[in-house]
Amino acid sequence: MSVSFLIETSHLTKRFDGVTAVEDLSLHVKRGEVLALLGPNGAGKTTTIRLLLGLLAPTEGTVHVLGYDMRRRSQAEQARARVGVLTETPGLYETLSALENLRFFAALYNVRNAESAIETYLRLVELWDRRHERVGTFSKGMRQRLALARALLHEPDILFLDEPTSGLDPAATRRIRELLLDLKTQGRTILLTTHNLDEAERLADRIAVLRTRLLVIDTPEALRLRLYGRRVRIECSAPCPQALEIVQALPFVRHVAASSENTLLVQVESPEEQNPALIEALVQAGAKIRWVEEDRVSLEDVYLQLVGDTEEEAV
Numbered sequence: 001m002s003v004s005f006l007i008e009t010s011h012l013t014k015r016f017d018g019v020t021a022v023e024d025l026s027l028h029v030k031r032g033e034v035l036a037l038l039g040p041n042g043a044g045k046t047t048t049i050r051l052l053l054g055l056l057a058p059t060e061g062t063v064h065v066l067g068y069d070m071r072r073r074s075q076a077e078q079a080r081a082r083v084g085v086l087t088e089t090p091g092l093y094e095t096l097s098a099l100e101n102l103r104f105f106a107a108l109y110n111v112r113n114a115e116s117a118i119e120t121y122l123r124l125v126e127l128w129d130r131r132h133e134r135v136g137t138f139s140k141g142m143r144q145r146l147a148l149a150r151a152l153l154h155e156p157d158i159l160f161l162d163e164p165t166s167g168l169d170p171a172a173t174r175r176i177r178e179l180l181l182d183l184k185t186q187g188r189t190i191l192l193t194t195h196n197l198d199e200a201e202r203l204a205d206r207i208a209v210l211r212t213r214l215l216v217i218d219t220p221e222a223l224r225l226r227l228y229g230r231r232v233r234i235e236c237s238a239p240c241p242q243a244l245e246i247v248q249a250l251p252f253v254r255h256v257a258a259s260s261e262n263t264l265l266v267q268v269e270s271p272e273e274q275n276p277a278l279i280e281a282l283v284q285a286g287a288k289i290r291w292v293e294e295d296r297v298s299l300e301d302v303y304l305q306l307v308g309d310t311e312e313e314a315v
């Protein structure tokens with residue numbers, strides 16, 4: 001079946017006895033896209049994934065995955081056979097070895113050439129050498145890697161990853177992220193939820209910020225630009241008291257702030273075009289400029305501004 005969007009929701013809403021978990025969510029995810037769903041605790045991220053998997057029925061709105069209507073049980077089952085899921089609690093069989101776990105799931109999913117698929121994915125997640133060991137003896141990071149191998153075993157069209165690195169130590173987190181980056185490079189379609197902004201930025205083509213409603217969805221770079229424009233950091237070797245006023249008066253400057261006695265943060269549309277005039281004005285005013293550089297706003301600033309200040313605003 002050829003569909004233009006692998007994931008498509010329209011006005012999706014879920015209420016639980018008076019609590020609205022997700023409201024009016026319209027999302028479109030193309031093949032090969034990695035979308036990160038961000039939002040504070042209770043924002044509706046897991047509920048969204050469960051709606052997308054057809055494990056919960058929407059109160060209102062529609063949800064299609066791979067063209068299947070996930071509100072219909074038989075269609076949802078067909079879709080689920082073609083998606084891979086990784087949750088925070090991987091649900092592996094503790095008494096079985098890594099290999100036996102994957103054999104079990106391979107049989108469940110009717111994986112063709114199961115032994116070779118199992119080897120491929122156990123090698124990918126670097127557990128091939130540990131394949132005969134019982135999962136009960138595995139660390140949390142190893143379990144998460146094995147669960148990722150399991151999610152990939154049947155060559156799913158989409159991967160749903162619910163907080164894939166939650167609770168892992170930095171080294172285990174890094175290994176999972178590297179694996180996910182590999183999958184992204186292979187052109188997989190992935191929807192992941194995370195609280196980690198760095199992870200979202202490194203992996204995702206677009207970021208959706210959810211707080212019951214969709215606050216914003218865009219590329220990380222566009223989110224920065226949308227909120228902050230581009231900022232130039234100018235550091236002088238001595239205080240220049242009149243600098244702020246002079247910069248403020250320039251017609252192309254959107255905003256200026258002093259981050260210290262000697263440093264200005266200047267928001268402009270296009271630093272490449274406007275820096276020469278900006279620097280010239282400051283030099284004429286007697287500023288002794290030491291450094292001029294682009295100041296990249298962290299995604300965390302963007303995110304906090306969105307979830308902190310945007311009360312009921314939907315985009």
Ligand SMILES: Nc1ncnc2c1ncn2[C@@H]1O[C@H](COP(=O)(O)OP(=O)(O)OP(=O)(O)O)[C@@H](O)[C@H]1O
Nearest residue numbers: 016019020021039040041042043044045046047048
């Ligand atoms: N089965 C349920 N019954 C009643 N309320 C529920 C149910 N599942 C979720 N909720 C409520 O829906 C809201 C959204 O929860 P959800 O778990 O989707 O948020 P989340 O963004 O995944 O949060 P977290 O980041 O903490 O995992 C919360 O207020 C939660 O209490």
